Each structure stands twice: as structure tokens, then as C-alpha cells.
Amino acid sequence: MILVYINSENGISKASYEAITYANKLGDVVALSNGSLPNEELSSMGRYGATKVIVDRAVNGEDQQQLVRMIAEVAASENADTVVFVHDISGKAVAPMLSVRMNAGLVSGAISLPDDSGAIAVNVFSGKAIGNVKVNSASKIISLLPNSLPPEEVGENCSVEEVSTQAGEARIKVLSTKKPEGEIPLPEAELVVSAGRGLKGPENWGMVEELAEKLGAATACSRPVADIGWRPHHEHVGQTGVAIRPNLYIAIGISGAIQHLAGVNGSKVIVVVNTDPEAPFFKAADYGIIGDAFEVVPRLNQAIEKFKAS
Amino acid sequence: MNILVCISKAPDTTSKISFSDGNTKFDENGVQFVVNPYDEWYALVRALELKEAGGGQVTIINVGGVADDAIIRKALAIGADNAVRIDTEPKDAYNAALQIAAYAKENAFDLILTGKETINYNGSQLGGMLAEGLDLPFVSLATKLDVSGSTVTAEREIIGGVQVVEVEAPAVISCAKGMAEQRIPNMRGIMAARTKPLTVVPAKEIDDLTTFVSYEMPGEKSAVKMIDPESMDELVSLLHSEAKVI
């Protein structure tokens, strides 16, 4: 039996349905969540292959160690030999702790199903290569990189079972939480518009934000731009910032240094706008535009406007 | 505060990545190794800042063979007081984390810092494993860190935002960008590092739960399609009907 832990704090993400779909290809799936999301929404996981959803309403997950205890308890009671996570901010914290608690080998950031020998592919060297990992222990934990396989609807809504686990005391106290409204979180964004030093100064980001807004995209930037304070740190993508793999990555005035590419080369489609025909980014691009951002981006904004109106 | 910082060896970010022995081993030939940037720039530098402000000691710990001494000396040059190397080639994060946990159990630390991930295996595994191995509270992906007495305040990334949390030391914190700025070691630091204590301790018998059996290079991208900078309508239409991303 495969147990899938779903963080449903902000609703059920597309990546969560991907994880259920993935697990459904490995065996019978039970989904586990916590918190207050209504049953109607939780039961939608049945459509992707969950036979039931278990939820502990009393665990809020602010101390992720409580989630670890909750998951370990349910894994034992349901006889799960594999636990699947989404490799997002939540999965990255919880899965390693569970690995030690359950003595279960962890494959983090899986991008494939196990092959005939049981090996699972993951990105290594910041996306410059792929490694195939085998788990030596009887129990396994897999955290699935978002956007690695499309979610597949296979059935109907399933039942939701409320449980009460021994999740223990929270040792972490939350003092405040900030969730910027309207902003699309970068790590989960399907579309990303990113800009670099080619934009000359922070006052020129208006057209980039406009493009992002028109597309419903998140904004990102290169490292120097975050370092000099033109843009917030959390927008810095690359080997030493956030690694992303959206469907579309538009890079404006970014040269395409190896450390930048390492964090974005998993993107499905890359568009590059640069004045320099020799910019290394063109080698990693699907569509390239040699031109001045200050002319190209406003034109692109108009074109999108026209496209949306048609 | 008595702070332990876990540091790992990683290939320099400009390294060309290739594999040997039938694609089963990372080819270290000609590769320059550095301290994993997350460990160095954020965890180590913040630990030094906390020590400078409030006193205490910064110890770095590494699981690795003698070849890792070079990056250990680099971290000492940046300002750590002393170093520990657990003498074994780390096979997986589980093994490395439990090696460090075994050492930390016998030596009292108030705070244990790790980078958020390594740039070679990118697993984000060690911090959480270490916290669970020591049964200490764990703050993942911290972008700010402050200490007052035994109370640790951190800002951490959560899905869709950030959160300020408080925890009592001892605790394990994984460190991400925002926490500190890179420090370049100066000549004095480099000289001092030569004589700072580096203790080598034998490894414990611990299983490794995962094995990298082989490696491959990602498939080549198809050639770039150039689009006239005047024809943004064409780009939009290609993104819609050819690439199917908008």
C-alpha cells in the first residue's frame, strides 16, 4: 500500500494530484492530510486514484515534526510500505525526518517511476545531470518533483476518514505568517517571467510585472539583481537560489551563466530576450529574440493583450 | 552559543559534470571543490555573526575522507574556531546525518546549522534527518536567524509565504538565502586556519539506505527558433499553438 501525504493548507495543488497519480502507478493509494480543508475538497483526490483520504483535523503542521509522527502512525496502521510526498517546501522538511523515524530510504526530487530494477531518476548537480537511485531498505519514501508527470483522472471522489493521531507537542511557536495576496509563489508557478541586469535598474521592472500579470506568471530574477537589492531575495533563481521547472520561462536581459541555467534548465519552454546574439542563454532557449528589452517587452505585452482579446 | 555548522564538499559551480566507470561514478578529474555554497555563505557566516555578537564557539563538521581537509581549512579561514571530520566517504544523506548525530549527542551544541541543500545531490535531506536523529526541533529553509538567551527566532519559507517562528535551543536549522552575505577569507584568516584544531574521529557503523546506481546526462535541447523582435504576435501564437504553454 502506498501512502501519499498531501499538504492541504492552501487547498490541493496540481502537484498533489501529480503525486497521487504517481502513487497510483505503484499500488493501492491512501492519501493523508491534516488541518481544516473541507471534506468535499479532500475527496477530490479519489478522482486521481486515492481509495480514501485520511485526515487529522487537530494537527496544524506548524511544527513539521508533528506531521512526521502523524504520518509514521498512519503508515504503520495502514501497512504502507511506501510514502510519497510532493517535493515542495513542505515535503523537503518532512520527508527526511520521516526517513529517520521509519528507517526508510528517501529518494528526494524523483522525476520518474521506478524502472525494472527499482531505480528512480532524480536531478543531480543542480539539473546538470540525472542520477538513478535505488532504495536498500524495505520501506521507501519518495518525494516527487512537481511537473514530472501529468495528473490523470481515473475515478470518482472518495470517502474521507477523520482520525486522531498521537502527533505530540509542538516545539515550534509561530509568531507571525505573511502570505502576500495575489502574488504567485515562484516554486509552484507554471509560468515565470524573469529579468536580469540587462534591465539597468529596479525602476524598469514595470513592464516585466505587467507581462507577468497579463500571463498570470510569477516573477523571478538573476542573482546579481537580488544581491544589489533591485528585487527581493526570494525571486533569485539558479544554482544558489530557487530551482524551478515551470512550463514557460521567459528570460529578459539575463546572460545565461551556468549557475543561472542550473536552476531553470528544467523548464519545459524557454524564451530568451537579449541584445547580445552571443549570449549563452540562446543555447538553452526554445525561442530566442535578439533585441532590446525596452522595445521587445512592451510589444510582447501588446501582443498578449491582443491574443487574450481574440 | 556553542554552534555546530555542517559543511559538505561540492564541485565548483562552473564545473563540467561527467561520469566514469560506465556512468556509475562522478568523474572528479580536473574538478575544483568548494565548500557547498549554502553551508558557507549562509550557515557558516550567520554562525560567525551570532558568535561575534553574543560570544561562544563555532565548530564545523564534515563527513568525508582526507581530501575534504582542503575545504575544511577554507571554512576555518573564514572564521570557524575548530573543525571535526568524521572519517568516512559519505554514501548517502542518511548515513552522513546519523554520523553527525552520533557526534553531536556526545558534544553539547546549542544550535546546529546546515545549508538548505548541497549543489551536487540537491536532496535537502541532511538537516531534517539530523534533527530527527537527535530528537531536536527543526526549522527548515530559514532565511533569517536570531538568538536571545536560549530562544531562537527564525524566519522560514512556507508554501506561498514566510513565517516567523520561535524555538528553544538546542535546535537544528537549515539555512537559505537571505540569512547572511558571503565572506571572503583574508590572509590573516588563511594563516590562522593552518593551526586551528581539526579533529578526525572514526565513523560509526551505520547503514546507508539509498545507492546511486548510475548517472546520465539530460537530453539535448532542440535548436532554438529565432523570432524577429518586431513580430511578437508570432511569438505569442507559437507559445499558444506550437509550445502549448499559454
Ligand SMILES: Cc1cc2nc3c(=O)[nH]c(=O)nc-3n(C[C@H](O)[C@H](O)[C@H](O)COP(=O)(O)OP(=O)(O)OC[C@H]3O[C@@H](n4cnc5c(N)ncnc54)[C@H](O)[C@@H]3O)c2cc1C
Ligand atoms: C558560486 C556562484 C553561484 C552563483 N549562483 C547564481 C544563481 O543561483 N543564479 C544566478 O542568476 N546567478 C548566479 N551566479 C552569478 C552568475 O555567474 C552570473 O554572474 C549572473 O547570473 C549574471 O546575471 P545577469 O544575467 O542578470 O547579468 P549579466 O551577466 O550582466 O547579463 C546581462 C545580460 O543582459 C543583456 N542586456 C543588456 N541590455 C539589454 C537590453 N536592453 N535588452 C536585453 N538584454 C540586455 C546583456 O547582453 C547580458 O547578456 C553565481 C555565481 C557564482 C560564482
